Amino acid sequence: xxxxxxAFYFLLIPVLLWLVMLIILPHVDLFFSSFKPNSGEDTYTxxxxxxxxxxxxxxxxxxxxxxxxxxxxxxxxxxxxPVAFYLVKxxxxxxxxxxxxxxxxxxxxxxxxxxxxxxILLGDKGAINESLIFLGIIDTPITMLYTxxxxxxxxxxxxxxxxxxxxxxxLESLDDAQIEAASDLGAxxxxxxxxxxIPHSMPGIINGSIIVFMLVIGDYLAPNILGGKSSLWxxxxxYNQFLSTFNWNQGAAxxxxxxxxxxxxxxAALRLSxxxxxxxxx
Amino acid sequence: MIQSLPNxxxxxxxxxxxxxxxxxxxxxxxxxxxxLAFNDTTSITLPWKGFTLDxxxxxxxxRKGLFSDADLLQSIWISLQTAFLMAGLSTVVGTIAALLFExxxxxxxxxxxxxxxxxxxxxGVILGISxxxxxxxxxxxxxxxxxxxxxIFGPGFWLVVLGQFxxxxxxxxxxxxxxxxxxxxxxxxxxxxxxASRLESIWYITIPxxxxxxxxxxxxxxxxxxANFNTTxxxxxxxxxLPVDLYSRIKFSxxxxxxxxxxxxxxxxTIVATASVFIKKKK
Numbered sequence: 241x242x243x244x245x246x247a248f249y250f251l252l253i254p255v256l257l258w259l260v261m262l263i264i265l266p267h268v269d270l271f272f273s274s275f276k277p278n279s280g281e282d283t284y285t286x287x288x289x290x291x292x293x294x295x296x297x298x299x300x301x302x303x304x305x306x307x308x309x310x311x312x313x314x315x316x317x318x319x320x321x322p323v324a325f326y327l328v329k330x331x332x333x334x335x336x337x338x339x340x341x342x343x344x345x346x347x348x349x350x351x352x353x354x355x356x357x358x359x360i361l362l363g364d365k366g367a368i369n370e371s372l373i374f375l376g377i378i379d380t381p382i383t384m385l386y387t388x389x390x391x392x393x394x395x396x397x398x399x400x401x402x403x404x405x406x407x408x409x410x411l412e413s414l415d416d417a418q419i420e421a422a423s424d425l426g427a428x429x430x431x432x433x434x435x436x437x438i439p440h441s442m443p444g445i446i447n448g449s450i451i452v453f454m455l456v457i458g459d460y461l462a463p464n465i466l467g468g469k470s471s472l473w474x475x476x477x478x479y480n481q482f483l484s485t486f487n488w489n490q491g492a493a494x495x496x497x498x499x500x501x502x503x504x505x506x507x508a509a510l511r512l513s514x515x516x517x518x519x520x521x522x
Numbered sequence: 523m524i525q526s527l528p529n530x531x532x533x534x535x536x537x538x539x540x541x542x543x544x545x546x547x548x549x550x551x552x553x554x555x556x557x558l559a560f561n562d563t564t565s566i567t568l569p570w571k572g573f574t575l576d577x578x579x580x581x582x583x584x585r586k587g588l589f590s591d592a593d594l595l596q597s598i599w600i601s602l603q604t605a606f607l608m609a610g611l612s613t614v615v616g617t618i619a620a621l622l623f624e625x626x627x628x629x630x631x632x633x634x635x636x637x638x639x640x641x642x643x644x645x646g647v648i649l650g651i652s653x654x655x656x657x658x659x660x661x662x663x664x665x666x667x668x669x670x671x672x673x674i675f676g677p678g679f680w681l682v683v684l685g686q687f688x689x690x691x692x693x694x695x696x697x698x699x700x701x702x703x704x705x706x707x708x709x710x711x712x713x714x715x716x717x718a719s720r721l722e723s724i725w726y727i728t729i730p731x732x733x734x735x736x737x738x739x740x741x742x743x744x745x746x747x748x749a750n751f752n753t754t755x756x757x758x759x760x761x762x763x764l765p766v767d768l769y770s771r772i773k774f775s776x777x778x779x780x781x782x783x784x785x786x787x788x789x790x791x792t793i794v795a796t797a798s799v800f801i802k803k804k805k
Contacts, residue, residue: 247720251622258615259637262688266656270648273655319544326541339545341799346548348791350749352765353784356772357551360558360567360781367554370568397551423527450643458645460752465772475647482651482756495651499644506643 267499274493288493298477298494305474306501309457312395316403316452317445319396324407324444325437329416343401351398355461358397362390362466386468394462399455403448410444411437446513450506457502474498552788558778559785566776591779597767598783604679604763605747608686612743615687616694617736621724623695624702639696641689646752653685654756678759685757686747693746694739701735702728741798745791 275284292298327336346354361367362385369381384390414437422432438445463473478498481491558567562574581590589595623635641649654677661675674680705728713723729736751765758766764783771780 244720247724248622248626248628250721251618251626252628254615255619255622255634255638258619258688258691259634262653262684263637263640266649266652269656269659270652273659322537322540323544326537330537337799341795342545342548345788345792345795346552348745348749348795349552349788350745350765352749352751352768352772353555353787354551356768356780356784357555359772359776360554361551363567365565366567367558397547420527429533454643454645458647458752460647460755461769465769475645478647478651479755482654488651488655491651492655495648499648502643502645 270492270496270499273489274496276489278487278489288490289497291490292493292497297472301472301477302474302497302501304472305457306505308392308395309453312392312399312456313449313453315392316396316400317449320400320403320448321407321445324404324411324441327404328408328411329414329419343404346397347401351459351461354397355394355465358390358394358466359385362393385466388467388470391463391467394466395456395459398459398462399452402451402455403445406444406447406451407441408444410441414440442513446509450509453505453509454502457505458498555781555784556788559781561778561781563778566778566780586777586779594764594767594779594783597762597764600679600761601748601764604682604686605744607683608690608747609740609743611683611687612690612694613736613740616691616739616743617698617729617732619691619695620698620702621728624699639692641692646689646750647756649688650685650753650756653681653688653753657681657684676759677757679761681757681759682754682763685753686750689753690743690746694736694743697739697742698732698735701732705731741794 274288275286277283277285277287292302327339331339359366363369364381364383364385366385368384369378372378373381418436419432422436427435458475460473460475460479464476464479467473474494475498478491478494481487481494560573561568562572619638623631623638657675661672664670664672664675709727709731710723713727714720718726749765750763751769754763755766755769762770768780768783771777
């Protein structure tokens with residue numbers, strides 16, 4: 241037993257160090273920093289939060305970002321669901337493995353490189369406009385880059401895989417016989433999807449939505465590189481406070497607000513679906 | 523819809539068309555980069571002006587290729603070092619965390635587990651600023667109260683490694699725990715009954731069983747570190763990692779050398795990913 245105790249502490253100490261030093265304490269510090277004035281005085285103040293509510297640019301960007309993140313999550317679901325269903329139920333596992341590889345490659349290449357790829361594609365002199373002009377379909381380039389359109393493309397591109405995989409996992413446990421039975425009894429495709437496939441994959445849809453929402457609302461590269469002047473993303477306000485104006489305490493308040501909105505949304509999604517956070521990972 | 527059921531041709535071919543469009547969408551940026559890395563012009567995009575390897579090898583004032591751009595090579599080198607250390611640290615602590623949470627029951631276990639998986643749902647930006655604030659605070663106290671000025675608490679190479687490790691360990695833990703769930707504890711009990719200590723049985727029995735998952739998790743952590751921007755940007759000192767360097771080039775000075783670097787990344791990742799699939803198949 242003594243020996244078992246020793247092993248336990250041997251395992252516990254590094255884990256405690258990791259969680260206390262790099263997860264818990266930094267977030268406690270984020271919380272306290274957000275209530276301190278930037279002057280460096282050792283007092284507590286609500287000033288940083290008041291600025292957020294008084295200055296329209298901050299709270300409107302916050303609402304705008306949240307609304308767009310919900311919209312992109314919905315879009316990611318619509319785009320991804322048919323792909324997940326196709327990979328699990330329509331084609332053979334061998335072909336599915338090949339397509340899965342093609343899905344994973346952009347993920348491992350990383351967000352920055354793929355977003356840069358969209359800069360090349362969508363610009364006024366980009367590959368898409370040049371090709372369309374070359375083919376005689378259009379005469380003058382269509383403005384796509386540095387708009388909300390290009391920003392949404394980027395956000396969708398970097399996040400949709402995280403919708404596809406959880407949905408695929410739940411679809412794998414759906415018995416084909418159930419679909420066949422429904423079809424034999426005269427159910428239309430629409431009814432089968434609505435009454436069998438979607439309800440069965442609901443846990444995967446919720447998990448995917450949580451991860452996509454978190455990635456999108458916390459993203460910086462897609463709005464910053466692909467978005468236009470009007471595509472203000474809340475993370476950009478945090479970056480500005482930390483890296484341009486050096487008002488770290490103001491930035492901490494913004495960061496804490498972002499943490500609250502993302503946690504609250506995740507919590508609401510879990511409550512609505514009756515799931516636990518522990519399950520999201522799978 | 524599924525293979526065993528009849529489908530109308532419109533449904534069947536419509537569906538296939540959608541899937542084809544989806545994968546075109548997925549691969550289009552990668553193809554564009556790969557082609558334009560060899561374009562003989564100083565613009566990053568079309569029109570096509572002929573084939574050249576200048577963006578890899580040239581060393582003139584107008585054209586500086588990837589392999590003669592000292593700044594770029596330096597940031598790649600920094601990224602490789604960071605990724606190696608971050609993956610090593612994440613693999614050790616993540617594996618330990620998996621063993622701890624899978625094999626022991628203790629007070630506050632659920633609370634600790636909650637913090638261990640929290641990085642999955644905390645945006646990378648928040649992790650970055652929190653760790654910056656936390657380390658600056660601790661560094662400040664050490665400096666003013668004890669007169670100890672430790673470089674590790676300021677933005678720089680080591681803070682980047684630690685910052686990325688904070689979420690890297692989470693992913694390693696989950697990947698290793700998934701394999702640990704399939705482990706037969708009778709094996710460990712056998713070792714224990716043969717007078718092995720608890721730690722010996724972990725080292726000689728459990729770890730070898732987990733080896734494939736541990737290696738896989740190391741690669742995953744390495745790639746995550748190499749591509750990370752959101753957390754890293756707040757923690758770097760004077761030496762940028764590759765994503766930070768590429769970001770400032772995209773914003774301020776785009777040349778086709780960006781295509782060349784991106785092409786190299788695409789090439790290496792594609793080879794590694796394809797190889798890993800084939801290795802898995804052979805097993």
